[in-house]
Amino acid sequence: MGGAFVAAAVLARLGNRIGLPTIPLFILAGILLGPNTPGFVLLSDPHDLEMLSALGLVLLLFYLGLEFHMDDLKSGGKKMALAGGLYLVLNVGAGLAFGFAVGWGTSEALVLAGVLGISSSAIVTKTLVDLNRIGNPETKPILGIIVVEDVFLALYLAALQPVLAGADSMGSAMLQIGKAFGFLLVLALAARFGTKVIGKLFDTKDDELLVISFLGAAVLVAGIAEEFGVADAIGAFMVGLMLGNTTSGERIRELVHPLRDAFGAIFFFGFGLSIDPGDLPVVLWPVLIAVALTILMNVFAGLCAAKVYGFGPQPAANVATTLLARGEFALILATMAAVAGLDDRLSPFIAGYVLILAVVAPLAAGRSHWLARLLPAGLTPEEPEHRKEAEPANSR
Incomplete structure (x- = not known):
């Protein structure tokens, strides 16, 4: 773990x-010091950092939730749903069409629809932070699209799992979807109506107790969410x-910043450990076509x-480029595809596709x-910044 921190910091x-x-530098550190490249190997098994990487993702999405206010959700819910829905139609639809076009199979096409269709919440969040765009007007729609994607993700995973497992019962798939949707509904109701009660539970002047309390809540709810078939990241987001x-x-x-940055770096380092650059030549042309299609x-x-x-x-350009990255969800799908015994080309394709976009998107x-x-x-057209600052609030 110390080596991972130092390598990430140096690069x-x-x-x-x-x-x-x-x-991309954190990811590069993981690739260079992982088992899939020649030279010194810091970690031979990426699973050694699995729990710390998961904590990094949870903290990144928890911070994303902190920045997304309920007032924004109430006032802009329709626009958020419309923008998020259009994003999913374009990207998931293109992914499904691409999946059928490459001809690897129907199950493989369903997996590729998710791989090409869902942005990396972790990379999007980190990009916004690194570029100091959290306060930008387009950031709220970006976060809204991420929320819509995460809700879709929960339902998509619940429906996809029985398909990959070869389940012949529609009831099994509907039960999984029902569990996921029910848990999301409980979290949404708590966020909408339970703010005062929750605020009293976390009301303390002691920073130490506050850190322990919010960290425990975020990780606990993330773990429970996973048990209900909902991505752990969206559980943490809802707590935020x-x-x-x-x-x-x-x-x-303020208190979550150092935790978010430290364990976020470990998440991306662990992400790099799981990528084998040697697999990319096998599926180079499909990867490049998919990258161009996603852009x-x-x-x-x-x-x-x-x-x-x-x-x-x-x-508009900020929205397009910030949401470009694909990441943790695509790797989850790669694991599911491997366990299900799908086409062998799927895993190297996903690794190459994710690696290229993880580097290209922040740039x-x-x-x-x-x-x-x-x-x-x-x-x-946008108003010039000096005009925005000069105008009184009641004239905007």
């Missing part, structure tokens, strides 16, 4: 000097959503979000102004 410091984001609206919310945001669909999704929210070219997000120049001028 990230070197990258900062030439303007590279930290995410509840606590972010309490009187302790601001203090929790194209994300540009369309950015334009759709801009139309829904009335954004200009730059926010593209940092240079989104290049894409903004190519987008239609007919989008709603």
Whole structure:
């Protein structure tokens, strides 16, 4: 674990000097020190960091929930659902079409629909933090799309598991979907109506007790969510959503920062450990086609979000590039596909596809102004920053 932290820190410091984001460098550290590349091997079994990596993902999504206020959900719920739905239709639909086009099989196509269709919540969150865009106007729609994706993810996994396991009972699939949906409903009701009670439970002036309390709640609910067939990440997100609206919310945001950053680095390092670059040549052309297709669909999704929210070219480009990354969910699907005995080309394809987008997405997000120049001028133009600051609040 110490070696992982040091390697991630050294590479990230070197990258900062030439303007590279930290995410691909953390992943690169895992690849270089893992069992799939020549030279020194820090960890021969990626599962040795599995629990710490899971904690990193939980904390990243917990922080995402803290930043997403219930007021935003109440006032912009319809727009959020529309933007998220359009994103899923474009990307999951393109993934399903691609899956059938490569001809690896129906089950494989269903897996590829999820791989190409769902963004990496962890990379999206880290990118927003690294680029100081948490307060940007387009960040709320980005977080909203992530929420819609996570809800879809819970239902998708519940429906996909019986298919991959060869279950012949529709009842089994519906039971899994029902459990997942029921648990999500309980969390949503708690977030909507239980804020005052939850706030009193976490109301303490002692920082030590507050850290132990919110960390315990986030990890516990994430674990329970997994038992109900819901991604652990969305369980942590919902806890963050509840606590972010309490009187302790601001203090929790400050206290979680070092934990989020430290274990987030371990998550991406562990992510790199699981990738074997040697598998990429076998499926190089399908990977490159899928990457190009994903970039194209994300540009369309950015334009759709801009139309829904009335954004200009730059926010549209930010939406398109920030949501581009694919990550932890794709690797979960790769594991499920391997256990189910699906086509052998599926695992190396997913590894290569995820690796390329995990590197390209943060770089593209940092240079989104290049894409903004190519987008239609007919989008709603943004107001200059100096005008926004100069205007009184009642004239906006």
